[in-house]
Amino acid sequence: MFFRMIDKDRLPDLVRGLAAEFEVVGPVAKGDSFVYAELEGPGDLRLDFDSTLLPPKEWFMPPRERIMRFATADNEVVDCEVDAPPRVLFGVHPCDVNGLQLMDNVFLGDRPDPYYKARRENTLIVGVNCQPSDTCFCNAWGTDETHWGFDIFLSDLGPDYFVSVRSVKGAELIDRHVESREITHQDTRRFQEVTARFKASFPEPLDTSQLPLLLDAKFDSPVWDELGERCLSCGACSMVCPTCYCFDVKDVLDPDHAGGERVRVWDSCMFRDFAAVAHGANFRESRSSRVKYRYYHKQWGYLSKFERVLCVGCGRCTRACLAGINPPEVIAALQGAMSREEVAAE
Amino acid sequence: MIGIDGHVHPEVETVNPYRPHRARITSIVDLTDNEKLFELRLIDEESRAEFSHSAGQFVEVSIFGVGEAPISISSAPSKQGFIELCVRRAGDVTGALHDMRCGDIIGIRGPFGRGFPFEQMKGSDVLLVAGGLGIAPLKSLINHIHDERHAFGNVTILYGSRTPSEILFRRQFEMWQHRDDFDMVLTVDQADETWTGEVGLVTKLFDRIDVDPSNTYGAICGPPVMYKYVIAEMRKKSIDADRIYVSFERRMKCGVGKCGHCGVGHQYACVDGPVFNYWEAMNLQEAI
Ligand SMILES: Cc1cc2nc3c(=O)[nH]c(=O)nc-3n(C[C@H](O)[C@H](O)[C@H](O)COP(=O)(O)OP(=O)(O)OC[C@H]3O[C@@H](n4cnc5c(N)ncnc54)[C@H](O)[C@@H]3O)c2cc1C
Numbered sequence: 001m002f003f004r005m006i007d008k009d010r011l012p013d014l015v016r017g018l019a020a021e022f023e024v025v026g027p028v029a030k031g032d033s034f035v036y037a038e039l040e041g042p043g044d045l046r047l048d049f050d051s052t053l054l055p056p057k058e059w060f061m062p063p064r065e066r067i068m069r070f071a072t073a074d075n076e077v078v079d080c081e082v083d084a085p086p087r088v089l090f091g092v093h094p095c096d097v098n099g100l101q102l103m104d105n106v107f108l109g110d111r112p113d114p115y116y117k118a119r120r121e122n123t124l125i126v127g128v129n130c131q132p133s134d135t136c137f138c139n140a141w142g143t144d145e146t147h148w149g150f151d152i153f154l155s156d157l158g159p160d161y162f163v164s165v166r167s168v169k170g171a172e173l174i175d176r177h178v179e180s181r182e183i184t185h186q187d188t189r190r191f192q193e194v195t196a197r198f199k200a201s202f203p204e205p206l207d208t209s210q211l212p213l214l215l216d217a218k219f220d221s222p223v224w225d226e227l228g229e230r231c232l233s234c235g236a237c238s239m240v241c242p243t244c245y246c247f248d249v250k251d252v253l254d255p256d257h258a259g260g261e262r263v264r265v266w267d268s269c270m271f272r273d274f275a276a277v278a279h280g281a282n283f284r285e286s287r288s289s290r291v292k293y294r295y296y297h298k299q300w301g302y303l304s305k306f307e308r309v310l311c312v313g314c315g316r317c318t319r320a321c322l323a324g325i326n327p328p329e330v331i332a333a334l335q336g337a338m339s340r341e342e343v344a345a346e
Numbered sequence: 347m348i349g350i351d352g353h354v355h356p357e358v359e360t361v362n363p364y365r366p367h368r369a370r371i372t373s374i375v376d377l378t379d380n381e382k383l384f385e386l387r388l389i390d391e392e393s394r395a396e397f398s399h400s401a402g403q404f405v406e407v408s409i410f411g412v413g414e415a416p417i418s419i420s421s422a423p424s425k426q427g428f429i430e431l432c433v434r435r436a437g438d439v440t441g442a443l444h445d446m447r448c449g450d451i452i453g454i455r456g457p458f459g460r461g462f463p464f465e466q467m468k469g470s471d472v473l474l475v476a477g478g479l480g481i482a483p484l485k486s487l488i489n490h491i492h493d494e495r496h497a498f499g500n501v502t503i504l505y506g507s508r509t510p511s512e513i514l515f516r517r518q519f520e521m522w523q524h525r526d527d528f529d530m531v532l533t534v535d536q537a538d539e540t541w542t543g544e545v546g547l548v549t550k551l552f553d554r555i556d557v558d559p560s561n562t563y564g565a566i567c568g569p570p571v572m573y574k575y576v577i578a579e580m581r582k583k584s585i586d587a588d589r590i591y592v593s594f595e596r597r598m599k600c601g602v603g604k605c606g607h608c609g610v611g612h613q614y615a616c617v618d619g620p621v622f623n624y625w626e627a628m629n630l631q632e633a634i
Pocket of ligand 1 (some may be wrong): 276414415416432435436454591594
């Protein structure tokens, strides 16, 4: 990794330069919130955003996407083309950069997903540092920083940006489009100070000790019944999650039924039929079993495969949940929870 | 973009795991009112040559305009060039398949998943227990054992159905009851006038079998309720937990560990299973 300094008032040059070659997507204001959208110009870019309603995953795996066109006669594939324009995602917080890496494990690992892969390869990531909001708990997982998974990372030092350059492409674009200078020893010091202030601004990290073990040991805990009572099964937590990757696949016929398209849409393990099979069996019929499964998979199932939890502490689900269910509380409740035997003994 | 290892990955032409290969239906046999046996042949020569499976693996049957359904391969790996599927009419995809005719073309993806540890089972006795449609994946194992019968010790098959008319492969299995190289026992929950065999749950048959616990593998497939009881019987016969293999049915879409539907405990049935040994399975929450 190498580093450059860019003056803040030079940043629009970079955005304009990139726009000549790429579709540039970044956080823009929408009402009281922020969303990722294609920028019309550098003025739209709001690097002071707290979070976006939807995470960046939608640019790699859209909520609904065609995975192939088919002809019904003789069951033939017509094409499997992927729409993957050259794109820059400008302004991604460390939590979300980590989120993409967790998605990568699933979609770029064993038997890679060609659609996700094509978009990932055609998308440059420009990361940017942030300030914790009251729903952030990334410090629990170490996802408040990121060392991989971006091309360029901007750290705001006040009048200028301390820029980490990860990829050849990132280096090339900086050289080409914006005036920058070498870092000095003093810049590094300033960067460390900003980092220290950032780290100090978090509340105490969540107690996540022995979480997988507790999830197993307290699998029958009444905590889950109580959460099941509250959960509305709306799936909002999954939709806004930067690491929820589950999907459903559907065939949509053209009006003449001669052809059609196979589409995939985001799905959620919170939905009632998610684990339903033919002949009436449903492996997670109750809401409590589904809430539990979501936590169980994120904090243990995924971990058992990839050695990381499937959560980056972005706080989006906390804000989206109408029933007020959120990971810090669920985890705290589980840490303190009694098992069913203990409850019975009381 | 750069990978987690920090290196730029060269663009590689990715094999599309969602793209079905076309297969022609070469024969259809009515097994019962609701189940048919389909024999398929992949049309593309290259995919046909590449296709090789182990007993217990499944394919995704793909019918464009309707959807996809995971179905176990019933034929033995040795039956090269052809794939047999034993399919119950259960809904959209299986219904559409049932309405098809010989010569029609469907799509196939796979084979997927982990099957039974055939090589490891060699040299041992095998006790197979099937309930209802659970015979479909076990049929592949039975056929494979049949092909290499000399490599195994005693082979016992306990197969329970609700009624005699629902017994799959009935004629073949009734004949097998007279073979001495397979110990085949059929039972039904409710007998009818054609039935002279056993009546009662498949677990009842355990009273009449002898098991050498030091050298026996168990294999179980059936409806979700069955596992607990059959496993208990096998454990009573002192078969080690890690020598009992179970095959699970879960909802599945992709077959390649991505869509998330088939989660069972901390595993996915499509890539980590559908066959698990019981020692693994008992550590999977909500599995049994
Ligand atoms: C590894 C594996 C191996 C299998 N092997 C075989 C086999 O060898 N032979 C065989 O016949 N079957 C097998 N199955 C089962 C088979 O996959 C299902 O019967 C099949 O997927 C049904 O698909 P369908 O489109 O025909 O039915 P669908 O139309 O999908 O549904 C059938 C029924 O399921 C229920 N259902 C479906 N979707 C929902 C939902 N969203 N919410 C609530 N209920 C719903 C409904 O009651 C519906 O009537 C296997 C399954 C797995 C996982």
